[in-house]
Amino acid sequence: MRVEYINPFVEAAFNVLKEVLNSDVRRGELYLKSTSMPVMGVAAIVGLAGDVEGRVLFDMDKPTALKIASVMNGENLPNFDDLVKATITELANMITAQAVTKLHDLGFRFDLTPPAIFTGENMEVSDAEVEALIVPMETPQGKIEINVAIRERS
Amino acid sequence: MPAQLEAQTEATEARKEKADKVDYKMVTFSLAGKEYGIDIMNVKEIAKAGRFTYVPNAAPFVRGVYNLRGEIISVIDLRIFFHLPAERKEEDSLESLLILRVDDHVFGVIVDAIDKVVGISSQSIQPPHPIFGDINVRYIKGVVENASKLYIILDVERIFAPQREEEEKEEAVPAKALAGAEASPAAGTTLASSGGDISSSFVKETLAAFKGFHVTGLNETWFEQRFSEWKIERAGKDVQLHEASEADEFIGGFWSSCTGRLWEDDYAAAFMATLPDLETKSLNIWNPGCGKGYEAWSLACIFRKRYPETRIKVWANDSDLLAISMAPNMVFPENIPDFYGEFTVKGKNGLSFIQPVRDSIFFEFHDALNPNPLPPLDFIVCRDMLSLLAPADQKKMLDDFADKLKPAGLLFLGANERPGSGWTDAGSEAIGAYRKES
Numbered sequence: 001m002r003v004e005y006i007n008p009f010v011e012a013a014f015n016v017l018k019e020v021l022n023s024d025v026r027r028g029e030l031y032l033k034s035t036s037m038p039v040m041g042v043a044a045i046v047g048l049a050g051d052v053e054g055r056v057l058f059d060m061d062k063p064t065a066l067k068i069a070s071v072m073n074g075e076n077l078p079n080f081d082d083l084v085k086a087t088i089t090e091l092a093n094m095i096t097a098q099a100v101t102k103l104h105d106l107g108f109r110f111d112l113t114p115p116a117i118f119t120g121e122n123m124e125v126s127d128a129e130v131e132a133l134i135v136p137m138e139t140p141q142g143k144i145e146i147n148v149a150i151r152e153r154s
Numbered sequence: 155m156p157a158q159l160e161a162q163t164e165a166t167e168a169r170k171e172k173a174d175k176v177d178y179k180m181v182t183f184s185l186a187g188k189e190y191g192i193d194i195m196n197v198k199e200i201a202k203a204g205r206f207t208y209v210p211n212a213a214p215f216v217r218g219v220y221n222l223r224g225e226i227i228s229v230i231d232l233r234i235f236f237h238l239p240a241e242r243k244e245e246d247s248l249e250s251l252l253i254l255r256v257d258d259h260v261f262g263v264i265v266d267a268i269d270k271v272v273g274i275s276s277q278s279i280q281p282p283h284p285i286f287g288d289i290n291v292r293y294i295k296g297v298v299e300n301a302s303k304l305y306i307i308l309d310v311e312r313i314f315a316p317q318r319e320e321e322e323k324e325e326a327v328p329a330k331a332l333a334g335a336e337a338s339p340a341a342g343t344t345l346a347s348s349g350g351d352i353s354s355s356f357v358k359e360t361l362a363a364f365k366g367f368h369v370t371g372l373n374e375t376w377f378e379q380r381f382s383e384w385k386i387e388r389a390g391k392d393v394q395l396h397e398a399s400e401a402d403e404f405i406g407g408f409w410s411s412c413t414g415r416l417w418e419d420d421y422a423a424a425f426m427a428t429l430p431d432l433e434t435k436s437l438n439i440w441n442p443g444c445g446k447g448y449e450a451w452s453l454a455c456i457f458r459k460r461y462p463e464t465r466i467k468v469w470a471n472d473s474d475l476l477a478i479s480m481a482p483n484m485v486f487p488e489n490i491p492d493f494y495g496e497f498t499v500k501g502k503n504g505l506s507f508i509q510p511v512r513d514s515i516f517f518e519f520h521d522a523l524n525p526n527p528l529p530p531l532d533f534i535v536c537r538d539m540l541s542l543l544a545p546a547d548q549k550k551m552l553d554d555f556a557d558k559l560k561p562a563g564l565l566f567l568g569a570n571e572r573p574g575s576g577w578t579d580a581g582s583e584a585i586g587a588y589r590k591e592s
Contacts (some may be wrong), residue, residue: 001518001520002516002517002518002519003479003481003482003517003518003519004517006475006479006483006519030199030475032473032519032520032521034521034524034525069342072195112523125550129527130523130525131520131524131525133519151527152516
């Protein structure tokens with residue numbers, strides 16, 4: 001993944017999470033991964049197209065998703081209902097959109113696909129031949145892993 | 155009542171489980187500030203002792219012999235054995251002694267301080283990591299965490315038992331002028347590898363541990379030559395590498411010229427001379443392991459000068475995030491080699507490359523061992539990186555190179571690397587270039 005793409009995603013994730021959760025967010029060490037990865041329970045995915053092809057995956061466990069949705073909505077949401085799903089989807093959209101805006105300012109053209117959300121037990125994502133950058137974010141509500149895989153159109 | 159009963163059974167079960175878990179006990183001690191453990195089954199007792207009787211002509215790590223209630227045992231200083239700093243105590247003071255029993259032999263080892271007995275589950279012992287540094291990894295049984303302390307478990311049987319066989323073997327081979335008194339303990343259970351020269355295979359292993367440098371068919375010619383030079387340089391002294399600085403000294407001559415800076419004029423000219431005439435409209439160049447990016451910038455300029463009418467794309471990647479992040483926005487002081495003059499513009503902070511050159515390089519944070527989504531390539535420039543990969547990965551990368559390179563494409567390796575079979579030489583003395591055998 002091009003070096004120029006890394007910072008916009010890291011910054012966007014940090015800013016948006018900090019803003020919507022209104023608390024301290026810590027970024028973990030970035031690393032690369034190319035094997036299939038288990039999903040913690042809730043995964044929101046946003047596709048990217050344009051000069052590049054790729055996707056951004058937001059991975060967290062269910063309690064974290066519930067807590068984050070509760071904070072963002074300002075009410076206690078005990079069940080994983082449509083509102084929670086919509087909220088997590090929106091969070092994924094906000095972060096990706098801000099990253100893409102930053103990239104646009106740097107002269108890279110990216111388009112987004114509408115986000116989708118997957119939930120379930122024991123899920124695994126495997127996209128062969130793709131190396132992903134993992135950005136772990138620690139929030140007071142729990143851990144979110146942002147998994148960015150982008151490659152140039154050749 | 156049922157709830158209480160349940161709780162009780164649960165507690166018993168938990169206790170039982172715990173008892174199941176502790177199936178390995180070790181005596182822990184420290185050496186040079188680090189924590190180690192030895193299987194309690196090998197420890198006969200612990201003692202404080204001093205005034206060991208000196209034995210002339212013994213290896214330096216043998217402190218002497220000691221009379222343990224009528225039994226004479228030899229005493230080994232584990233710190234000297236492992237080349238760790240050992241403080242010499244006063245003549246009369248007592249040392250902490252672990253009395254070990256391996257097979258039928260009893261002997262004492264001196265350590266800095268004996269701590270306690272720790273019970274652990276043998277399941278929780280992790281295999282040793284190849285770069286432990288201080289102690290040769292072969293002597294380590296594993297690593298275990300207990301009460302947030304990390305213990306390195308030494309393999310006593312490995313350290314003491316097989317060594318005798320090794321010494322016997324050495325006596326049988328007379329040509330071992332090198333293997334002085336010191337060489338044998340450290341070499342220990344050396345792999346019976348190529349040439350049978352224990353020192354050489356030990357140096358190879360130390361290079362792997364200190365520098366991540368792996369000697370294989372790729373760089374063996376250089377290694378053999380360097381090793382014989384090294385023996386002369388050391389003039390009969392200990393040839394082994396005990397510290398990272400020695401490993402640096404050993405390996406210093408390996409790196410290709412102009413590593414870590416922009417290529418000098420003459421090197422750039424020599425490189426340009428090896429490039430063939432081509433009639434294509436676009437060229438794809440791959441530069442894996444570009445580090446801070448100096449190599450990629452040099453390449454982009456060289457290819458632009460050599461093929462001015464051609465569209466050039468350089469994929470430069472490295473798995474070191476810190477190094478590669480700086481690469482795209484590199485600024486240079488004024489005194490760069492003349493060759494780059496026409497490709498740079500003066501900015502506020504110094505010289506930077508002109509836009510067309512910048513646009514021709516993709517700096518990527520990428521591990522080349524992962525799948526490489528690249529188009530067919532005209533050139534691959536991979537100087538010295540392969541030697542820093544594990545032997546299996548070196549092979550994998552070379553196969554990948556052969557797969558990605560166009561039939562007429564060229565592979566550039568480091569000055570002291572040879573790709574082996576399947577490749578023909580297409581370079582000059584200064585520049586190692588290779589073409590796929592069809």
